[in-house]
Each structure stands twice: as C-alpha cells, then as structure tokens.
Amino acid sequence: MVAQWVRAEWTKKSRGAPESAKRNSVPVGFALPHRKPAVHEVRLREREDFAPVWSPESREVDRVHVMLREEDGVLSVQLHDTMMAPPRRVVRPSPVRLSPGEWVRWQVNHRWARPRDGGWNYEQTTLNLAYGPVSDAELFLGTPTRHVDERTHLR
Template sequence: MIVVQRVLTEWTKRSRGAPGAVRRNAVPEAFPLPPAVVFHQVTAYEKDDFTPASTADDIIPVRSGIRLSHSPDGHLTVTSATDVWCRCVMVFPRRPERVVLDLPPGTWGRWRLNFRLWEEDSDWRYQKWVLNIADLPGPAPTGLFLATPPIQRDDLVQLTTPTRSRQENRIR
C-alpha cells in the first residue's frame, strides 16, 4: 500500500523573521496518519497563524507534486512533478523533474523542498513542502511518519539565493 503525506507551510515576507519565523518553523514535518488513508495533506498558512489543518483522501491527487512508479526490482520510484507545484507566473528555484526517492519495498522516505512563488499583482509567497512517502505491504501505522525517516532527500535552498542548496551555502 502506498501512502503519501504532504505537509505544506506557506508564508509571506511578514514571517521571514521573528516572531513569524518562530511559529512557521514550529510546524512539524510529520503528523499522525488518519486510519486507512492514501493521501494525507496538512497545511499551515501564515494567514491562519500556522495552525495545521488536514485533509485525507483515498487517492493521490494529480497535483500532489510527485509521480510514482514501481521499477522492475519492486522499488517505488518517486519523481518530482514540477509542472504541478503552482500555477504562478514564477517559481524559484526552478527544478528539473527527476527521481527524488527510490524506496525499497516495505520502507518509507521523506523529501523536503522549498521555493518562492510569485503571481501578478501579489507579493512573493514562500512554501516549504515535506513529503513523507511509504510503500508498505499493508495499512500504514498511524505514527509511521513520526519516526526518523530511513531515507531522506533534502532539497531545501536558501530562498534569497535560490540557485544553491543550504548545504552548498554552508561550504562557501
């Protein structure tokens, strides 16, 4: 059974520094799963003071930000689907579609990414996505994603210089 949890946090420049950034950064990267769910989305918006709200579905929506497929060896291949991130005029940084996780059967992983969005007649908005994805032989335990992920990909970038990852910025 494939289970996806997306935790989406969105803010504007008002929450780039304290005290907004403190509340924004306090949003967990995983939440307990509702029973028998396939897609669980948790959103935390600045306009709601970063109070998490969740929805659950029995299908993975097309606009989930990922494409899933099983490889011949049984691994779940998770590919980024950059065409569905936003219907905005601009998204920074631009990222190519690529495999972001390769999950052996019975495992799960976490992919973290962030970006800036701009629409005409609006200010920049910022988003952080955390996607927790499992490929299990049966139903997912409620607390599955609350543990440390066995496989993780971190594509968080410094949003003021969106061409480098945070790790690359620390090296310089």
C-alpha cells in the same frame, strides 16, 4: 502505499523573528488519521497561525507531481517540480528506490511574487511516502528511511 503532503505557506511577515520561530517549528510529518491506503494533505498557513488543516483524502497519488514505478518489489519515487516559481531546479535528484516497509521524506521550497502588490509568498512542500502496508499511524513522526532535501535559501 500511504502518502502525506505537508504544505507550509507564509509571507515576508514570517521571515524574521519572532514569527520565523513559529514558522520554523511547523512539523514536516503528522500522525495518520487512519491506516487505510490513502493520500493525505495537511496545509499550514501563516494567515491561520500555522494551525494544521487536513484536506479530504484521496485514494490516488497525483501523477503530475509524483512519478511512481514499481518493479521487482521495489518502488521508484521521483518528485516532479511542477511549481512555476523560483528557484528553478535545473539539476534534480535521482529517483529514490524503496523496499517494502521503507519511506521517503522529500522536501522542496519556492517563492513567488504576488501580482496585486509585488510582495512575496513562500511555500515549503514535504512529501512523506511509505511503500507497503503501514501499521503505525505515527510513522511520519519518525526518521525516514530516505530523505531528499531540495530546499534552498529563499530571498
């Protein structure tokens, strides 16, 4: 299994043109730095002009954020919405079932008020997760087998 988290963060500054065009062009998947089983995270922040910054990789998926269950050669994936920020998702999608060689792209977004000035911060989180060995480093640049889109309008 290989997982890639892509987190884009911005403020009200990037909500309108022309900055929103830059934000909207941020990739939701990246080529993998290598093919070892691992968890990769890429952050794209407005304050860094949305340049991708790779975090050190981990060997394990964070079980607080993702529930994984393997049974009879099928992997069940459920993204947990642990962010305490609006909008709340009362109704959540069912877990996605993946066979070996398949992958899911799961997207969710949030906003929250900054305590110091009351302004808004926004984040879009994308989980790209492949089940089984990955032989193509550019897998997450393509079309996923399954796509769960929990993004909603953020005021």
